[in-house]
Amino acid sequence: MAIITIYQGASGEGQELAETVAHALGYRCIGREVLVEASRRYRIPEAKLNEIVEKGPHWWERLLSDLRPYRTALQASLCELAQDGTLVYHGHLGHELLSTIGHVLKVLLTAPLEFRIEQIRARQSLTEAAARHYVEEVDKARSRRLMAMFGADWRDPNRYDLVLNMGKMSREGAKHVIIEAAKLEEFQPTPASTQAFNDLALGSRVHATLFASHDVRGSALEVRAEGGHVHVKGRVDYGLEDKVVNIVRNVPGVTKVTSDLYSPPPDAYLGP
Numbered sequence: 342m343a344i345i346t347i348y349q350g351a352s353g354e355g356q357e358l359a360e361t362v363a364h365a366l367g368y369r370c371i372g373r374e375v376l377v378e379a380s381r382r383y384r385i386p387e388a389k390l391n392e393i394v395e396k397g398p399h400w401w402e403r404l405l406s407d408l409r410p411y412r413t414a415l416q417a418s419l420c421e422l423a424q425d426g427t428l429v430y431h432g433h434l435g436h437e438l439l440s441t442i443g444h445v446l447k448v449l450l451t452a453p454l455e456f457r458i459e460q461i462r463a464r465q466s467l468t469e470a471a472a473r474h475y476v477e478e479v480d481k482a483r484s485r486r487l488m489a490m491f492g493a494d495w496r497d498p499n500r501y502d503l504v505l506n507m508g509k510m511s512r513e514g515a516k517h518v519i520i521e522a523a524k525l526e527e528f529q530p531t532p533a534s535t536q537a538f539n540d541l542a543l544g545s546r547v548h549a550t551l552f553a554s555h556d557v558r559g560s561a562l563e564v565r566a567e568g569g570h571v572h573v574k575g576r577v578d579y580g581l582e583d584k585v586v587n588i589v590r591n592v593p594g595v596t597k598v599t600s601d602l603y604s605p606p607p608d609a610y611l612g613p
Contacts, residue, residue, distance in 0.1 A: 342366065343528035344423050344442070345519065346435035348495065349450035350457065350480050354512055358450065359431035361516050366523070368427045375418050375430070383414040383549045410552040412438075412490045417549040420542035426530060433483050436501060437491040441541065443534035446523050449501040450515070452508040502528070540566045543594045547571050550592050557585055562602075564589075569596030579604045 345362060349355030356372060363370035416438045422428060423439070436447040452460075454476070462472035487495050498504050503522050505515050522528065530538075544566035551557050551564070551573075562575035562585070571589050582602045589598045 342426065343444050343446040343523040344426055344439065345429045345446045345448065345523055346439065347429065347431045347448045347450065347519070348433045348436055348501075349431075349507070350433075350476075350483070350495070354460075354507070355450055356431045358512050358515055358519075359429045361512060362519050363429040365516060365520055366427070366429070368429050369422075370429045370431065371422055372431045375415065375422055375432075378418045378422075382418065383410075383553045408490050410549075410558075413545055413549045413552060416541070417545040420538070420545055423538075424542065433487065433495060434490075437487065437493055439538075439541075440491075440500070442538050444528055444530040444538070446503065446519070446528045447501045448519055448522075449495075449498065449504045450507050451504060452506060456508040536568075540568070543569070543571065543592075547573070547589050547592045547595065551585065551588055554584075554588055556581060557588065560585070566595075569594055570599065571595050571597070572599045572601075574601035575603075577602050577604050579606065 345359075345368070347355055347359045347362070349358075359372070360370045362368070415434060419430065419435060419438050423430070426444070436445075436449075439445045440447075457476055458469065458472045461467060461475055462469055465472070465475070467475065483495060487493050493500060503519065505518060507515065510518075544564050547566065548562070548564040551560070551562060557577065560575060560577040560581070562573055562577070565572045571592075573585060573589055577585055582600065582604065585602060586598050586600050589595060589600075
């Protein structure tokens, strides 16, 4: 069966629907806790990843310079949690973190704006004006985050496999459609999609581990995994080549390391 990601813009029952789907399938259902796990495991500097999900835009200026550590830590943690394939993820990052994996069913829940405003108004006991402002601001903030992290617009239906209009469909009806879609042959794991997932999991785990190293953190590295063979290339500070290779070699699952690393000569760090 497929791994399932469910995202709904600021409004209603994305989490509740994800939980009912997971319960029906006997899957685990996760959301924001994966971000907390990413922060704890990979020690991303100044990481407050739970704030990236829900809070206002003030984090934007602080993180705009480099979101790769956050994205990589999130991807590594989500891959770990989805390793056995029995996972429903609700949130606005999962479909992008696993976008290249064929056996992931990516679901977008949508609804007319007025319907979404009414849901928020009822759930949070807001006035209509306050609910409208909330929906608009959360949608804008999430659009900026996804564009910065992935270069993607969450409102693009082509980034999903299934788009459901919750203004016309009950939760029970949506659950039925998602479960039936997840059974389709197109979303079943294949040897190729399983290998792609395993490569993504190992590559992101290695990359996140490198980001967690204080010495290596500022390096400009690219990491790619093929089976247990990890390729790492890019610029590192002078004298760190062996350290990078040793870090990679000690990550569980790595069987071989090929490096293409370079560093400026020592005098490059000296002023004129």
